[in-house]
Amino acid sequence: MTASGTFSWGFEFAEHFDIEALGAIVTKGVTPRPRAGNPQPRTAETPLGMLNSIGLQNVGIERVIEEFAPRWAAWRVPVIVNLAPDRVEDFGTMARMLDGVPGIAALELNISCPNVDTGGMEIGQDPEAAAAATRAAVRNTDLPVIVKLTPNVTDPVPVAKACEEAGAAAICAINTVLGVAIDIERRRPVIPRGRAGLSGPAIKPIALRFVWDVAQAVRIPVIGCGGIRTGEDAVEFLMAGASAVQVGTATFANPRAPLDVLEGLKRWMESHGVQDVREIIGAALPKGEA
Numbered sequence: 205m206t207a208s209g210t211f212s213w214g215f216e217f218a219e220h221f222d223i224e225a226l227g228a229i230v231t232k233g234v235t236p237r238p239r240a241g242n243p244q245p246r247t248a249e250t251p252l253g254m255l256n257s258i259g260l261q262n263v264g265i266e267r268v269i270e271e272f273a274p275r276w277a278a279w280r281v282p283v284i285v286n287l288a289p290d291r292v293e294d295f296g297t298m299a300r301m302l303d304g305v306p307g308i309a310a311l312e313l314n315i316s317c318p319n320v321d322t323g324g325m326e327i328g329q330d331p332e333a334a335a336a337a338t339r340a341a342v343r344n345t346d347l348p349v350i351v352k353l354t355p356n357v358t359d360p361v362p363v364a365k366a367c368e369e370a371g372a373a374a375i376c377a378i379n380t381v382l383g384v385a386i387d388i389e390r391r392r393p394v395i396p397r398g399r400a401g402l403s404g405p406a407i408k409p410i411a412l413r414f415v416w417d418v419a420q421a422v423r424i425p426v427i428g429c430g431g432i433r434t435g436e437d438a439v440e441f442l443m444a445g446a447s448a449v450q451v452g453t454a455t456f457a458n459p460r461a462p463l464d465v466l467e468g469l470k471r472w473m474e475s476h477g478v479q480d481v482r483e484i485i486g487a488a489l490p491k492g493e494a
């Protein structure tokens with residue numbers, strides 16, 4: 205899958221490679237009303253990664269339903285809409301608006317955005333609020349509801365379990381890790397808000413640790429995300445217990461990265477005599493706990 209916020213709405217990429225070969229496209233986070241996002245600069249390069257503070261710039265749910273969904277309906281690849289309202293109850297309202305809309309295959313609840321003042325990550329840091337957001341969505345749609353966790357907690361297990369009990373179909377781990385970069389000539393943070401979200405290979409071991417912990421604690425599938433660039437990276441996440449993976453930051457340097465990861469995974473499986481990807485899911489976990 206593509207990771208939210210790194211593949212826009214999918215249309216530009218469809219001109220460059222066969223996006224229908226992918227498992228799914230995940231959209232940019234959508235909010236109840238259009239959002240202009242945060243002041244520039246919104247990104248900064250870091251060793252083996254990047255910081256971003258986009259601030260959920262997007263066109264709002266109405267345009268997604270009216271303009272984008274009819275175009276997605278013509279695609280054979282499923283499109284998962286990432287929802288990022290700032291109030292728990294809006295997850296229910298938005299889920300109801302998207303229920304039954306042709307072109308939308310599932311919802312991913314972004315309870316983990318670090319770049320907004322309200323909602324976002326705060327919901328994902330509190331098991332009760334996370335469960336309430338999940339319940340609100342699940343009760344208002346027949347679409348599968350994936351919940352995307354924040355790594356900005358000590359232990360993701362209570363949140364993951366609360367979301368599973370509230371009816372989540374899958375857990376996605378992880379969103380970006382909070383970080384800061386300083387412009388030493390200006391004596392100011394590079395990103396005006398100071399704190400921003402770190403992504404890319406720098407966070408891969410952290411993402412693997414979250415997948416590892418969550419996969420042993422829940423029965424629903426876990427989608428791994430964070431720093432994946434190659435087929436071998438995907439194999440690591442699968443062995444840590446993920447059933448699928450998302451590719452984000454790698455797409456900025458190489459727009460074909462999600463497809464390259466898929467092809468690399470297939471090559472690795474062929475060269476290691478693995479017929480079915482399920483043979484390696486959880487293979488590295490302590491026995492009996494996959």
Ligand SMILES: Cc1cc2nc3c(=O)[nH]c(=O)nc-3n(C[C@H](O)[C@H](O)[C@H](O)COP(=O)(O)O)c2cc1C
Pocket residue numbers: 207208209210232233234256258260286288314317352378379380402403404405407429430431432450451452453454
């Ligand atoms: C520029 C940018 C924008 C992002 N926007 C969103 C978003 O709207 N919703 C969301 O859930 N995650 C968003 N993310 C997080 C990614 O989907 C992903 O969880 C994270 O970047 C880690 O994966 P990666 O290292 O492969 O990029 C964004 C990441 C980046 C770099």
